[in-house]
Amino acid sequence: MYNMVDVYISERILTPDKSMDKVWERPDLLIDVPNHYCPGCSHSVVHRLLMEVVEELDIMERTIGIAPVGCSVLAYDYLNVDMQEAAHGRATACASGIKRVFPDKIVFTYQGDGDLAAIGTSETIHTVNRGENIVMVFINNGIYGMTGGQMAPTTLEGAKTSTCPEGRNLDLMGHPIKIADMIALLDGAYYVTRQAVHNSKTVRKTKKALLKAFQYQIDGKGGTSFVEIVSNCPSGWKMTPLEANDWLAKNMFEYYPLGNIKIPQKEE
Amino acid sequence: MGQKRLMKGNEALAEAAIRAGVQGFFGYPITPQSELLEYMSKELPDRGGTFVQAESEIASINMVYGAAGAGARVMTSTSSPGFSLMQEGISYLACTEIPCVIVNVMRGGPGLGTIQPSQGDYFQAVKGGGHGDYQLIVLAPNSVQEMANFAFLGFDLADTYRVPVLILADGALGQMMESIEFPDYVVKEHLTDKSEWATTGRINGREQHILTSLHLQPEEMEMTNKILQRKYREIEAKEVRYETLFTDDADLLIVAYGLSSRVSHKALELARKEGLKVGLLRPQTLYPFPSTVLNNLAEKVKKILVVEMSAGQMVEDVQLAVEGKIPVEFYGRMGGMIPQPDDILDKLRKMNESTLNV
Amino acid sequence: MKTELIIAGFGGQGVLSLGMTLAYAGMLEGKEVTWMPSYGPEMRGGTAYCVVIISHKRISSPIISRFDTLIVLNQPSLDKFEKDVKTGGSIFYEENNIINSPTRDDISIHSIPAVEEAVQLKNVKIMNMILLGSYLELNPILDVDSIIKALKKVLPKQRHNLIPVNEQALIRGAEMVKGYSNQYKYSDITVDSLI
Numbered sequence: 001m002y003n004m005v006d007v008y009i010s011e012r013i014l015t016p017d018k019s020m021d022k023v024w025e026r027p028d029l030l031i032d033v034p035n036h037y038c039p040g041c042s043h044s045v046v047h048r049l050l051m052e053v054v055e056e057l058d059i060m061e062r063t064i065g066i067a068p069v070g071c072s073v074l075a076y077d078y079l080n081v082d083m084q085e086a087a088h089g090r091a092t093a094c095a096s097g098i099k100r101v102f103p104d105k106i107v108f109t110y111q112g113d114g115d116l117a118a119i120g121t122s123e124t125i126h127t128v129n130r131g132e133n134i135v136m137v138f139i140n141n142g143i144y145g146m147t148g149g150q151m152a153p154t155t156l157e158g159a160k161t162s163t164c165p166e167g168r169n170l171d172l173m174g175h176p177i178k179i180a181d182m183i184a185l186l187d188g189a190y191y192v193t194r195q196a197v198h199n200s201k202t203v204r205k206t207k208k209a210l211l212k213a214f215q216y217q218i219d220g221k222g223g224t225s226f227v228e229i230v231s232n233c234p235s236g237w238k239m240t241p242l243e244a245n246d247w248l249a250k251n252m253f254e255y256y257p258l259g260n261i262k263i264p265q266k267e268e
Numbered sequence: 269m270g271q272k273r274l275m276k277g278n279e280a281l282a283e284a285a286i287r288a289g290v291q292g293f294f295g296y297p298i299t300p301q302s303e304l305l306e307y308m309s310k311e312l313p314d315r316g317g318t319f320v321q322a323e324s325e326i327a328s329i330n331m332v333y334g335a336a337g338a339g340a341r342v343m344t345s346t347s348s349p350g351f352s353l354m355q356e357g358i359s360y361l362a363c364t365e366i367p368c369v370i371v372n373v374m375r376g377g378p379g380l381g382t383i384q385p386s387q388g389d390y391f392q393a394v395k396g397g398g399h400g401d402y403q404l405i406v407l408a409p410n411s412v413q414e415m416a417n418f419a420f421l422g423f424d425l426a427d428t429y430r431v432p433v434l435i436l437a438d439g440a441l442g443q444m445m446e447s448i449e450f451p452d453y454v455v456k457e458h459l460t461d462k463s464e465w466a467t468t469g470r471i472n473g474r475e476q477h478i479l480t481s482l483h484l485q486p487e488e489m490e491m492t493n494k495i496l497q498r499k500y501r502e503i504e505a506k507e508v509r510y511e512t513l514f515t516d517d518a519d520l521l522i523v524a525y526g527l528s529s530r531v532s533h534k535a536l537e538l539a540r541k542e543g544l545k546v547g548l549l550r551p552q553t554l555y556p557f558p559s560t561v562l563n564n565l566a567e568k569v570k571k572i573l574v575v576e577m578s579a580g581q582m583v584e585d586v587q588l589a590v591e592g593k594i595p596v597e598f599y600g601r602m603g604g605m606i607p608q609p610d611d612i613l614d615k616l617r618k619m620n621e622s623t624l625n626v
Numbered sequence: 627m628k629t630e631l632i633i634a635g636f637g638g639q640g641v642l643s644l645g646m647t648l649a650y651a652g653m654l655e656g657k658e659v660t661w662m663p664s665y666g667p668e669m670r671g672g673t674a675y676c677v678v679i680i681s682h683k684r685i686s687s688p689i690i691s692r693f694d695t696l697i698v699l700n701q702p703s704l705d706k707f708e709k710d711v712k713t714g715g716s717i718f719y720e721e722n723n724i725i726n727s728p729t730r731d732d733i734s735i736h737s738i739p740a741v742e743e744a745v746q747l748k749n750v751k752i753m754n755m756i757l758l759g760s761y762l763e764l765n766p767i768l769d770v771d772s773i774i775k776a777l778k779k780v781l782p783k784q785r786h787n788l789i790p791v792n793e794q795a796l797i798r799g800a801e802m803v804k805g806y807s808n809q810y811k812y813s814d815i816t817v818d819s820l821i
Binding site for chain 1: 291292294318320322323324326327328330331332333334335336337338340342356357360364467468469470471472473476477478479480481482
């Protein structure tokens with residue numbers, strides 16, 4: 001499943017050169033196996049950040065993750081915490097069930113745009129509306145990666161996919177959905193932010209956002225924490241990783257601007 | 269045994285589930301099961317459990333998936349259209365071997381149908397209504413007392429075999445009142461200890477627990493299926509439950525479950541008054557189905573009449589069990605209509621006449 | 627001994643609760659009981675009915691099509707269920723709510739002006755209990771004491787202040803039919819001995 005380039009890169013990274021200081025280490029909770037994600041895919045970075053956060057907050061023994069249907073369906077092969085694989089779109093319902101019966105557990109969902117913003121829209125909205133004290137991680141790359149690059153609800157106007165080969169036509173296919181902004185309107189939403197991981201600066205910011213989101217859950221603050229991560233899909237977009245990151249910065253942020261959408265009142 | 273109480277079937281089932289230690293209830297209103305949901309909303313939070321009114325039956329069943337997967341005793345209840353919506357989640361529950369209790373208080377269909385009682389969901393319940401090869405243990409109560417008894421039994425069976433258990437009732441059983449006594453019940457700890465597999469968090473750094481129904485390699489997926497099938501064979505061998513009435517000298521045998529079995533029992537009484545030798549076999553488990561018992565009875569009785577509130581669904585399992593040894597006839601009403609004792613009696617008379625003529 | 631009743635009227639006339647009270651009283655006397663309501667939109671003002679069976683043995687079907695007694699509080703229900711009363715059975719109907727009286731001559735028929743009595747007792751809602759009083763006077767299948775005990779269970783606590791007026795209603799209902807003959811016979815069920 002994995003690409004040989006991945007293996008090559010990871011071996012190079014993991015073989016320390018004794019003449020250098022160690023500046024980065026794979027978190028223990030990120031299982032040390034080659035992953036199936038395409039080279040340059042944002043998932044790998046977000047996986048790493050998530051496990052760093054779980055380690056830093058020392059919550060492994062309490063953490064339960066929910067994997068979606070989509071490219072990250074096998075997230076539990078990399079995230080070394082207890083995990084459930086949910087039906088397509090239902091991750092937040094599963095998470096709600098767990099959190100309600102076991103409020104001391106730390107529960108997160110990890111979903112793509114098809115899972116969270118198309119088939120699971122109802123669960124998404126009502127989970128946030130109930131103010132479930134969970135962390136929702138939303139990977140928005142504007143395309144269905146796993147099934148081969150079809151149009152997603154988040155696909156930008158004019159963007160070509162295998163089901164809108166002439167580009168997304170708003171009259172026929174509707175508008176890219178800004179689901180984080182929708183969610184922020186709900187009283188159950190506690191913290192809603194939109195981040196990215198296409199360069200080191202945004203990666204650091206995303207990590208901070210994730211740390212905040214999990215900390216809010218630990219503190220039992222009132223509501224759902226929602227971290228959207230505007231991501232790439234080099235294979236689906238038919239670009240090299242660098243081209244994809246460039247395209248993302250030039251096109252995605254205009255429609256999906258980065259930054260906090262809703263933050264706890266006292267921090268405003 | 270406690271004090272006698274007069275309760276609706278829906279309420280009795282809810283009370284029994286609470287006594288069985290249910291930790292979470294997730295549901296969505298739909299007639300004729302709403303009393304169950306309402307009872308839970310009133311009672312469960314004060315008695316150590318969690319109640320959530322979900323936004324749909326789809327969400328309900330997936331909340332069950334999450335919470336049961338994390339090791340809790342949880343349940344949901346619905347009626348036919350909602351049960352259709354749950355099929356996806358039930359398929360996942362079966363594959364990941366997550367124990368839980370699901371209640372379907374059936375109403376007439378197809379489509380939006382009617383709110384009156386029906387048994388039209390037999391196929392969906394017994395043949396695996398969702399995708400893939402799986403079974404649920406299906407319990408079919410026929411009284412308010414059994415609505416309660418099967419809640420206790422349902423949780424125990426679910427935890428014993430790590431399967432979802434379905435209690436298949438109907439609108440009449442849910443709405444009617446009868447006197448009931450709750451049995452003494454103690455939660456068996458060996459059944460509720462799910463630390464071996466549940467996603468509870470990696471306590472003490474143990475190995476990761478994963479609940480998934482995804483196995484991309486077909487060899488692996490076939491192995492998952494084989495494990496399930498092996499379990500189903502064990503259930504078929506050990507968990508068949510049924511009741512027989514007057515089968516010792518019977519020429520005609522009625523096979524009916526749930527409310528139909530109550531009406532059939534009345535028809536049996538009327539028939540016996542006329543000298544017709546009628547017996548009754550009532551499956552209490554629809555899966556596993558009492559096929560062997562039925563096959564043996566087919567050696568003794570001359571004809572079988574299957575009575576259902578459907579166009580004829582269980583009758584197929586009866587025919588399979590009987591292996592063509594004797595004729596199997598059917599009487600059913602659909603869409604919320606209930607068979608009347610007199611109509612069944614008429615059918616029995618005709619069957620008896622033709623038996624004499626042979 | 628088994629008694630099979632149907633109680634029918636408009637939603638809000640206390641039809642379902644009357645049946646429930648009977649069933650509860652039956653249970654308190656150690657009998658087997660079933661109470662089967664019509665459910666659904668009828669709950670809100672349409673026609674509502676419930677079937678109550680009280681027996682000293684296991685009850686087979688809670689669904690039956692013929693009844694020993696019909697207690698009826700409105701015309702549509704009388705029109706619907708009159709034919710379903712067994713020969714030798716009885717109908718108790720509320721006089722003011724019925725325009726076309728029952729016509730059968732193989733059953734005993736009792737017209738009870740329960741509304742007027744209820745007005746005199748300053749509570750129209752207890753019309754149903756007056757009918758029950760009449761029924762029990764001629765068909766003493768249960769003690770009136772058990773009915774009172776049952777009311778304590780059926781009525782929510784905040785309504786227990788209504789129990790005395792319910793008791794009066796039962797008594798008035800009984801007085802109204804005292805001395806009337808009733809050809810009602812209990813269902814003869816020879817099969818019961820087999821069960």
